[in-house]
Amino acid sequence: MNVGASDQHKKYDDSVPSFLHNRPKTVVQHCMHRWIDSENSTLDDIDQVSSLQFLVKSFNEVNKTLCYEVFLENESGMPSCQCMDWMNKHLPCKLLMTGFRQFPNSWNLIPVIYRDNPYICLDVESFPLDSAEDTSGFDDDNISEVHISSIEGEEYRIESLPIPPRQRIKH
Numbered sequence: 677m678n679v680g681a682s683d684q685h686k687k688y689d690d691s692v693p694s695f696l697h698n699r700p701k702t703v704v705q706h707c708m709h710r711w712i713d714s715e716n717s718t719l720d721d722i723d724q725v726s727s728l729q730f731l732v733k734s735f736n737e738v739n740k741t742l743c744y745e746v747f748l749e750n751e752s753g754m755p756s757c758q759c760m761d762w763m764n765k766h767l768p769c770k771l772l773m774t775g776f777r778q779f780p781n782s783w784n785l786i787p788v789i790y791r792d793n794p795y796i797c798l799d800v801e802s803f804p805l806d807s808a809e810d811t812s813g814f815d816d817d818n819i820s821e822v823h824i825s826s827i828e829g830e831e832y833r834i835e836s837l838p839i840p841p842r843q844r845i846k847h
């Protein structure tokens with residue numbers, strides 16, 4: 677376990693945004709690099725298509741008309757960006773960072789399944805919260821019981837169907 681990097685043991689520099697606190701060192705290093713790269717971005721660099729979707733201007737000086745489509749949550753329920761950095765690492769890229777800078781609530785709109793992913797979290801942090809959420813969710817809707825009974829019913833029906841006669845093989 678990576679206890680050394682948690683809040684209790686380390687004071688963060690003011691330059692480290694709060695969403696990077698209590699994350700593995702490699703993730704913080706990766707993200708801080710992109711966070712600093714997005715430092716000079718302005719609202720002119722980003723179009724908010726919806727609360728979950730941005731168009732962010734490329735940082736490439738040569739091709740300033742190029743835009744990347746950035747989702748805080750896409751159709752698959754995950755954040756995404758069209759840039760190579762995101763495609764390779766699936767860690768926040770500088771285009772996502774631009775979104776986080778210009779729209780401060782953006783990080784909170786990223787689905788929890790990504791934000792609490794073990795790859796970007798310290799494993800000491802999230803256990804009590806996660807188990808509490810899971811239990812209350814199942815109590816509310818009883819989905820598991822419904823599924824079990826319907827599957828058993830189907831199996832019973834399949835077993836009692838007459839076996840189709842074999843086709844005669846013509847020689």
Ligand SMILES: [Zn+2]
Nearest residue numbers: 757759769771
């Ligand atoms: Zn990107």
